[in-house]
Amino acid sequence: SQQGEEDPQALSIQEGENATMNCSYKTSINNLQWYRQNSGRGLVHLILIRSNEREKHSGRLRVTLDTSKKSSSLLITASRAADTASYFCATDSKGGSEKLVFGKGMKLTVNP
Amino acid sequence: IAGITQAPTSQILAAGRRMTLRCTQDMRHNAMYWYRQDLGLGLRLIHYSNTAGTTGKGEVPDGYSVSRANTDDFPLTLASAVPSQTSVYFCASKDSPSTDTQYFGPGTRLTVL
Numbered sequence: 001s002q003q004g005e006e007d008p009q010a011l012s013i014q015e016g017e018n019a020t021m022n023c024s025y026k027t028s029i030n031n032l033q034w035y036r037q038n039s040g041r042g043l044v045h046l047i048l049i050r051s052n053e054r055e056k057h058s059g060r061l062r063v064t065l066d067t068s069k070k071s072s073s074l075l076i077t078a079s080r081a082a083d084t085a086s087y088f089c090a091t092d093s094k095g096g097s098e099k100l101v102f103g104k105g106m107k108l109t110v111n112p
Numbered sequence: 113i114a115g116i117t118q119a120p121t122s123q124i125l126a127a128g129r130r131m132t133l134r135c136t137q138d139m140r141h142n143a144m145y146w147y148r149q150d151l152g153l154g155l156r157l158i159h160y161s162n163t164a165g166t167t168g169k170g171e172v173p174d175g176y177s178v179s180r181a182n183t184d185d186f187p188l189t190l191a192s193a194v195p196s197q198t199s200v201y202f203c204a205s206k207d208s209p210s211t212d213t214q215y216f217g218p219g220t221r222l223t224v225l
Contacts, residue, residue, distance in 0.1 A: 031212060042116075042202055042216030043155075088154065092212070099145070099170070100214060104154035 006089055006106035014111050019076040021106050023089030024069075030092045032065060033100070034074045037086045046087075047074075081112045115139070116217035118203050124223045125193050133188040133220050135203030143209045144186040146170075146178060148199040149219075155202065161186055162209040193224040 007022045023032065031050045035043040049056045049065045049072065056063045062075040076083055086107050090100040116137045125131050137144065142163045147155040147170075157170030161180040175197060177189045186205075190197055203217040 033212065040219075042218050043204075043214075044216070045213045048212050099157060099160060101157075101171075102147075102155040104152065 006087065006103045008106060009104070010107045010109075012109040012111065013079060015079060015081055017079055017110075019079050019083070019108055019110070021074045021087055021108070023072045023074070023103055025072075025089075025091045026070065027091075029067075032063075032072050033090045033092075034061075034063060034072075035088045035090060035102075037088065037105070039085070043088060076108075079108075079110045081110050083110045084108060116203055116205055116215060118201075118217040118220050120220060121218070122221040122223075124225065125190075127194055127224055128192050131190045131193055131222070133190075133201055133203075133222070135186045135188070135217060136184050137186075137203075137205045137215075137217075138184065139205065139207075139215065140183060141205035141207050141215070142183065143206045143211075144180065145204040145214065146176070146186070146188045147202045147204065148172065148197075149202060150199050158188065158201075193222075195224045198222060198224045 005024050029051055031048050033048045034046045036046050037043045047058045047061050047063050049063045060077045065072045086105045088102050088105045090102045119134045145160045146158040149155050156172045158176050159170055159178040161167045164180050164183045167178050201220045204214040206214045
């Protein structure tokens with residue numbers, strides 16, 4: 001069963017605009033991670049936020065976590081054409097077996 | 113070059129044939145994972161191994177088997193392939209089961225006819 005669900009499933013924006021992706025999950029978590037996948041490639045880890053954190057930054061990435069709503073958002077500021085990729089959230093459940101459960105992913109297209 | 117390699121890159125296979133997908137990592141990571149990625153379903157865990165000599169079942173283990181004879185290698189075997197196993201398969205690893213970041217291989221695209 002899927003833990004994380006990204007929303008929207010697809011987003012198309014212009015270069016320079018901000019892109020926001022949302023992830024909802026169902027059970028209590030230790031942490032939530034965001035991964036990126038370029039077409040035809042493996043996933044690459046972007047950023048991790050722990051359950052006791054509310055916001056985290058890494059370069060042009062900003063992640064928020066609301067454990068009361070069981071949701072997270074990934075904001076990419078000043079997007080570039082090279083940000084075009086699929087983005088996945090993944091959760092590591094509390095009391096679980098330390099395995100990640102991935103969402104279905106969201107396709108971001110940044111038009112030059 | 114440090115990382116995870118997978119072989120083959122792609123394969124077309126007749127139904128009923130046996131196939132082993134190879135995965136090797138040179139980071140000395142203890143934990144390794146096999147996922148399949150299907151359109152609209154995201155990544156689903158097939159099998160995992162927390163350390164050499166141990167394996168466990170993931171979300172969709174039926175029709176697949178794994179072994180972990182050493183730290184570096186984690187092959188995935190389809191004993192008798194079926195068309196529903198057509199997918200892209202990703203191997204991943206992380207330093208230990210309790211660490212966070214997984215590192216992914218480039219994937220194997222498998223088509224079962």
